[in-house]
Amino acid sequence: MKVxxxxxxxxxxxxxxxxxxxxxxxxxxxxxxxxxxxxxxxxFDLPWKVCDALDVSHLASAFSGCDAVIHAALGDPMQIxxxxxxxxxAAQQAGVKRIVALSSASVHGLAPAPGTTEESPLHDxxxxxxxxxxxxxERVMLKLREKxxxxxxxxxxxxxYGPRSRLLANVARQLLDGTAFLVGDGGGICNGIYxxxxxxxxxxxxxxxxxxGEAFLLTDAETVTWRTFYTRVADGLGVSIDSxxxxxxxxxxxxxxxRIESLVATPLAxxxxxxxxxxxxRLTKVLLAGLKEPPxxxxxxxxxxxxxxVDEEMSTLQQCTWKYSSEKAAKALGYAPPVTFEEGMRRSMxxxxxxxxxxx
Amino acid sequence: xxxxxxSEIPVVLVGCGAISRFFYAPALTALALPEALRVxxxxxxxxxxxGHLAEFFPxxxxxxxxxxxxxxxxxxxxxxxxxRFHARQSIHAxxxxxxxxxxxxxAGSVEDAEAMAAAAAAGGILAVGLYRRFFPACEAIxxxxxxxxxxxxxxxxxxxxxxxxxxxxxxxxxxxxxxxGGVLYDTGVHxxxxxxxxxxxxSAFVYEDDAMGGLEANCRLALExxxxxxxxxxxxxxxxxENRYTFFFERxxxxxxxxxxxxxxxCLDGMPASVRGNLVPMTRTGxxxxxHGKARTNPQSFIEQLRNLSATxxxxxxxxxxxxxxxxxxxxxxxxxxxxxxxxxPWLTPHEAEQAQRLASSEGKEVASP
Numbered sequence: 001m002k003v004x005x006x007x008x009x010x011x012x013x014x015x016x017x018x019x020x021x022x023x024x025x026x027x028x029x030x031x032x033x034x035x036x037x038x039x040x041x042x043x044f045d046l047p048w049k050v051c052d053a054l055d056v057s058h059l060a061s062a063f064s065g066c067d068a069v070i071h072a073a074l075g076d077p078m079q080i081x082x083x084x085x086x087x088x089x090a091a092q093q094a095g096v097k098r099i100v101a102l103s104s105a106s107v108h109g110l111a112p113a114p115g116t117t118e119e120s121p122l123h124d125x126x127x128x129x130x131x132x133x134x135x136x137x138e139r140v141m142l143k144l145r146e147k148x149x150x151x152x153x154x155x156x157x158x159x160x161y162g163p164r165s166r167l168l169a170n171v172a173r174q175l176l177d178g179t180a181f182l183v184g185d186g187g188g189i190c191n192g193i194y195x196x197x198x199x200x201x202x203x204x205x206x207x208x209x210x211x212x213g214e215a216f217l218l219t220d221a222e223t224v225t226w227r228t229f230y231t232r233v234a235d236g237l238g239v240s241i242d243s244x245x246x247x248x249x250x251x252x253x254x255x256x257x258x259r260i261e262s263l264v265a266t267p268l269a270x271x272x273x274x275x276x277x278x279x280x281x282r283l284t285k286v287l288l289a290g291l292k293e294p295p296x297x298x299x300x301x302x303x304x305x306x307x308x309x310v311d312e313e314m315s316t317l318q319q320c321t322w323k324y325s326s327e328k329a330a331k332a333l334g335y336a337p338p339v340t341f342e343e344g345m346r347r348s349m350x351x352x353x354x355x356x357x358x359x360x
Numbered sequence: 361x362x363x364x365x366x367s368e369i370p371v372v373l374v375g376c377g378a379i380s381r382f383f384y385a386p387a388l389t390a391l392a393l394p395e396a397l398r399v400x401x402x403x404x405x406x407x408x409x410x411g412h413l414a415e416f417f418p419x420x421x422x423x424x425x426x427x428x429x430x431x432x433x434x435x436x437x438x439x440x441x442x443x444r445f446h447a448r449q450s451i452h453a454x455x456x457x458x459x460x461x462x463x464x465x466x467a468g469s470v471e472d473a474e475a476m477a478a479a480a481a482a483g484g485i486l487a488v489g490l491y492r493r494f495f496p497a498c499e500a501i502x503x504x505x506x507x508x509x510x511x512x513x514x515x516x517x518x519x520x521x522x523x524x525x526x527x528x529x530x531x532x533x534x535x536x537x538x539x540x541g542g543v544l545y546d547t548g549v550h551x552x553x554x555x556x557x558x559x560x561x562x563s564a565f566v567y568e569d570d571a572m573g574g575l576e577a578n579c580r581l582a583l584e585x586x587x588x589x590x591x592x593x594x595x596x597x598x599x600x601x602e603n604r605y606t607f608f609f610e611r612x613x614x615x616x617x618x619x620x621x622x623x624x625x626x627c628l629d630g631m632p633a634s635v636r637g638n639l640v641p642m643t644r645t646g647x648x649x650x651x652h653g654k655a656r657t658n659p660q661s662f663i664e665q666l667r668n669l670s671a672t673x674x675x676x677x678x679x680x681x682x683x684x685x686x687x688x689x690x691x692x693x694x695x696x697x698x699x700x701x702x703x704x705x706p707w708l709t710p711h712e713a714e715q716a717q718r719l720a721s722s723e724g725k726e727v728a729s730p
Contacts, residue, residue, distance in 0.1 A: 022572075022712035022719075035531050039524030039597045042534035042542070044719070045573040050531065163707040164599060196709075350706030354578075355599045356519050 001206065002027040004066040004096075006053060006087060007073030009037035011164045012102065015195045016070060016202065017041060025203060031062045033073075053083050059090030066094065068206050071101040077133035084137035088144040088152070098151040098212075100205045102198075103138050105158040105191060105217055105324060106131045110316040118156070118215050118328055127252075128313065138215065145213050153205040153333075154215040155198070158324055159317065162195030162344065163351035171233050172357050174309065180234075181245045181308035183318040186227025190317075191324050193219050194344030197337035201326075204333040216329035222341040223323045229345075236349040238360030245308040249319055252312040260288060369670055370400035370434060372458070373417075374426050374449050375441030376409035378527055379463060384438055385416040387663045395670045397436065401429045404441075409529075426452050433457030436673060440489075444538060447472035450486065451479045459485035459673050461666065465549045466686040468540050470694045477683035487669045487679055488686025490553045494664045495621035496639045496655035501607065502558050504614060510628065511610025513559070513589050518605045520618050521547055521596035534575060542575030543597045544693055551593060553689040554605075559585060561688075567696035568703035572719035580703055581696060622655035 003020070007013040008030030020028045021044055030041050030048040041048060049062035053073050063069055069091050073083055084101070091099050108116050109126055122139075124132040138154055145152040161168050174180035201218050205211055231241045264273070273281075329335035339347075353359040371388060373380055391397045399417040402410045403426050410422045423429045426449045431437060437453035439446055439462040446467045450460050454476070466488045467473035480486035492498050505513050521543060532538040539545070544567075562583040569576035581593040594601065603618040615625040615634070627634035639655040656664060671677035702720035705713065 018708075019712065022708065022715045024715065035528040035533065036524050036526060038528075038531060038534040040577040042536075042574045043570055043572050043577050045536065048531075169600070347707040354704070354706060355596070356594055356601055 001068065002029065002066045003206065004029045004031050004049075004063045004069045006031045006059075006069060006071050006083075008032055008048070009039075009041055010072060010074050011162075011166065012160060012195060012198065013070075013072040014040060014164060015162065016072060016199055017044070017046070019196065019199050021046075026206070029062065029066060031059070054079070054086050056086050056089045056093065059086060060093035063090055063094035063096050066096055068098045068100065069096050070202060070206075071099060077129040080130070080133040081136045081140060084140040085144070088141055088148060088150065091150045092144075092148045096150055098153065098206065099141075100153045100155060100202055101137075101141055102202075103154045103156050103215065104131070104134045105156045105219075107135045107138060107156060110313065111188075111320040112322050112324070114322045116322055117325065118217055142213065151212040153208075153211040155201055155205065155218055155329075156215055157193050157198045157201075157218045158191035159193065160195055160198055161192050162348050165195070165348070168233070168348050168352065169355075171230065172237060172352055175230070175234050175237055175239045175244065176358070178243070178245075178306040179309040180230065181247050181310055181315075182227060182230060183247060183249050183315050185246070186225060186230060186244075186318070188226050188318040189320045189323050190224045190226045190229045191219050191320060191322075192224060192229065192341070192344075194337070194339045194341070194348075196339045196344070196347075200338055201329055201333065201335045204329075204335050208333045210332045214328075214332065216326070216333065216335070217324045218326050218329055218335065219324045219337075220339075220341050220344065221326075221337050224341050226318045232345040233349070233352075236345075236352065236359050237357065247308055247310055247315070250310055250315055252315075260284075368396045368398050369436050369673060371397050372401040372403060372426075372429050372431060372435050372437045372453070373399060373413065373420075374403040374429075374437060374439045374453075375445075375463070376402055376404035376406070376413040377440070377529055380438075380440045381412055381416075383662055384440060384666075385413060386659070387666050389416060390663050391666055391670070395667055397666070397670060400435070403429050431456045431458050435459070436461070436670065439463060442532060442538075443540075444468040447476050450476045454479040454484045454486060457484070459487075459669060461487045461489060461669050462686070463489040464553075464686070465545055465693075466683070466690055470687070470690055473683070473687050473690050477687055480683050485669070485672055485679060486683040487665070487672075488681050488683060489665065490550060490681050490686060490689070491662050491665045492550050492554055492621075493557060493681055494656065494661040494668075495658070496641070496661075497616050497621055497624045498554055498557075500624055500639060501605075501614060501616060504609075505558050505607070508609075510612040510614070512587065514608050514610065515589060516591040516605065516607045518551060518555075518591070518593040518595075519601040520551055520594070520603055520605075521598075522600045522603065524597040536574055539575065541693065541697065542569070542571060542577055542579075543595045544569065544576060544579045544581075544696060547597065548579070548581075548593070548595050548693060549689050551595065552692050553685070555583070555591070555593070556688045556692065557685070559589065559591075561692075565696070565699075566701075567699050568701040570703050570705060571700070572702070572716050573722070578703065579696075619658055621658040621661045 003026045005013055005016050008017050009032045017028050017030050020026050030046055032050055033053055035050055051058035051062050071087050107122050122135045124135045126132050141152055197220055234241045326335055388397055388399055399420045401421045402413045403423045404410045405424050431453050435458040437458045437460045439449050443465050446462050450462050453460050563586045564584040566582045569579035577598040578596045583591045605616045607614045612628040622639050625634050625636040641652040641655055643650045668677055668680050672679045702717055
């Protein structure tokens, strides 16, 4: 089987390529947007393609001769939606049989309501533009599938961790510099999935005749709390989990600037934007850039330890009370996560060591 | 070769890519008046690239190849093309009596670099663009090591690199057929040049990287020196690193953050904390301390290497990074590749690790197939 991997230089894309080549799973055509994105992929001698992920004819040429396309590309909210359109159209043009598109469990929000499954209705009014864009991208692809002939499997992995994961690196850095935090006692559910488990689901989706036009939630087998996740990383670094700052669930208010940016990202605004004169757009950008709250320095304070950096995304994730089920993927695709949480964390920590983090 | 102090030096810029646009163009502009450097010609096969540089130097003539540029003995030729062209272009200029500044890495192979050095041997001037040697912080580290200010150097750690961000203009930079190496050859040439300049040749080393039929994105080099000093170098174009060099001496440590030309951190044993800050050039006569402005910044260090070359052409200074120095790091890189082992990639499954070993040891001859 010959498979094009769009977004092959990202965290998941890179591991897909590595695992497919070294595991002799399939012939791989990595597709990236710039020559610079080849820096790590070029460890292997591969027939990569460098092209604009929004250009249908470029993409179709890159997909030529491929049986399947894995869509693992990242982008800003507008690109996420536009790429969904372009990739499906290009696959159709190139005669590809199946697309396996990596959506995200965050289409259900960062802290989904108990009982959430693939069948729960989606909306695009989340506080995160990324989540809304993922919802819109799914809708675009499913609509194209109705008219097109390319089969489509939508995978909704939860929080993907593993070597090269930004989440893992951030948690490690915050544990080391004392800015890590846990909401409450850290008992919220960490819906994690080790990257190799996601790759197994991708492989099953490529092999299976089922799943066309369907979405599948994917997680590790175990139910793990955020306290456990942080403890594994802290133990590896020789940091006491007791030193991690505990915070109560904070509320976040979007700034004026964030509200404007979110408004601009909506499909309606995107349709209207071309009619707005360029000068007005530039002036708005300059005004928004100036809308930073001024710092209020006070020299008359005692020396303190670093404060926890409590961001909305992580604090919302930590308030999750629902463990997603991968039962649908298990039944339809034969998904059975091969890597346990303990083993996934062992490999992840080994990567941190290779990347120069001070493991104990 | 030397010209009069006030006469103009015509400059030929060979290679009009990113390094020329973002480094050489502003440096040459800064030196136009004080050193009388005038960019006379731009050479690049791409008309578009030449056009970008022509915005800085509208008077310069434009050529598709160095052979057409009419190079003579009064010229200063800057070779900033991809490394595989360095030897041919530098030798062409040297044979016509021009002085040459060749960007790092000096050449695509040790043999090519030796041919370049041979072309310069009969009184020619060939400088290599290893401009970190002009950083005041790197000069200070050399002084501390060589004068044993903090006692003998016991060990050191180098962690350098991060996700690749240079705007490569083509895939040739990432193809083994057109580029001899990855992160060691590209970033490591600076690192190894500094280590050789500071410490001399190692007595033994172990080198490993993650190339599996292609070019390495990560590598690790363990070094030993005859005085017992040991060091480890880790380079990456894959993930974020600390970008720090740390030196542990008998009586303290010194840390340097990559590319901070004028800053250093020093801790002497017995101090409750380390001192981190800007270097201030200073002279001492008895109890009289005199400050001399600020230490050179990173861009000023880049300018300084060009100024040193023009001063050498005028017979006023010694060349600080001649061909023989550029060759040293290239030879060490070559020896590293000769002893290459696959580094441990601990997240691979046993089956993947076996195939990785096969691909690494067959130098890419084996093609992975399903």
